[in-house]
Amino acid sequence: MKKPLFTLVLAGLPLLAGSAMAEESFSQWLFTLDRMKEFRPVDxxxxxxxxxxxxxxxxxxLLLAMSWQKLLDPVALEDHFGENAELGEDTLAEIQAYVIENSAENSYYKRARKITRSVQSIEPPLRITQVPYIKRKHHELTAAMVRDNPEVGSLSNCNACHTQAEQAVFDDDSVQVPNFQHWDE
Ligand code: HEC
Ligand code: HEC
Incomplete structure (x- = not known):
């Protein structure tokens, strides 16, 4: 017999309540008007x-748990894209738990789900800028807008162009490429 939907939803609640973070992100998602879009902001x-x-x-x-795990390996952090980003044991443990809990495949947010789908059939990249979905969204940008743009320098600098990146909003309405009036012409 098919169970009514609400029974299934209720049955799922204790599972979510098992973790305070999961419960928080679920209710946050539930009561956020923007829940169908964007990413959960850093909190x-x-x-x-x-x-x-x-x-x-x-x-x-923006990345799968597997990518975060590789990035946040203590040895890997000693040479993090050429920089030393080492962390103390407790700090690292807190950060690892936080990012894995909120990684793309563990997120309810729509763009996070697109990230997950986009890396399904490939080795999860270490760089967000190597995620096919992110690459596709920027394929029209020129070197003059990114690499050679003194106020950008690299596609990794999301907040150089995405004016609401701090709120995890990447909608193309909120984009302003520095030194370019129109990025789409
Ligand atoms: C000491 C400086 C430094 C610290 C601290 C640091 N990073 Fe980085 N990170 C870098 C540099 C440099 C790059 C490469 C940027 C580029 O290619 O333009 C980078 C790149 C990245 C990228 C890839 C971005 C892309 O190109 O898609 C991720 C993801 C990342 N860092 C995550 C983290 C996380 C998580 C932490 C905290 C544990 C962290 N970083 C701390 C310097 C740092
Ligand atoms: C040089 C400026 C620039 C940088 C840096 C940049 N973006 Fe973008 N981004 C754009 C532009 C312009 C668009 C709109 C492209 C389009 O709609 O054709 C866009 C689109 C997007 C979209 C899709 C928006 C939509 O409405 O569908 C996402 C998601 C996104 N960017 C995420 C990121 C992330 C994450 C980073 C950093 C890793 C980043 N961007 C770095 C300029 C930039």
Missing amino acids: NETYAEECGACHFAYPPG
Whole structure:
């Protein structure tokens, strides 16, 4: 016999309640009007501070857990894209738990789900800028707009162009490429 939908939903609630974070993200998702779009904004201070020290603190929903695990390996962090981004044991453990809990495949947000789908048949990349969905969205941008643009320099600098990146909003309505009036012409 087919169970009514609400029974299934109720049956799922204790599972979610098992983790305070999961419960929080579920209710946050449930009551956010934008839940069908974008990513969950960064809401862990340790992560924001440590992983936002050299660049924009990327919302965890931009990569799969497997990618985060590789990036956040203690040895890997000693040579993180040519920089030393080592962390103390407790700090690293907190950051690992936070990003894995909110990684693309564990996120309810629509763009996070697109990221997951986009890397399904490939080795999960270490770079967000290597995720096919992200690459596709930027394929029209020229070197003059990105690499050779003194106010951008690299596609990794999301917040150079996405004016609401801090809120994890990447909608093309909120894009402003510095030194370019129209990026789509
Ligand atoms: C000491 C400076 C530094 C710190 C601290 C740091 N990073 Fe980075 N990170 C870099 C550099 C440099 C790059 C390469 C940027 C580029 O290619 O333009 C990078 C790139 C990345 C990328 C790939 C971005 C892309 O191109 O898609 C991710 C993901 C990332 N960092 C995550 C983190 C996380 C998570 C932390 C916290 C544990 C962290 N970073 C801390 C310097 C740092
Ligand atoms: C040089 C400026 C620039 C940088 C840097 C940049 N973007 Fe973009 N991004 C754009 C533009 C312009 C568009 C709109 C492209 C289009 O609609 O054709 C876009 C589109 C997007 C979209 C799709 C928006 C939509 O409405 O469908 C996402 C998601 C996105 N960017 C995420 C990122 C992330 C994550 C980063 C950093 C890793 C990043 N972008 C870095 C300029 C930039």
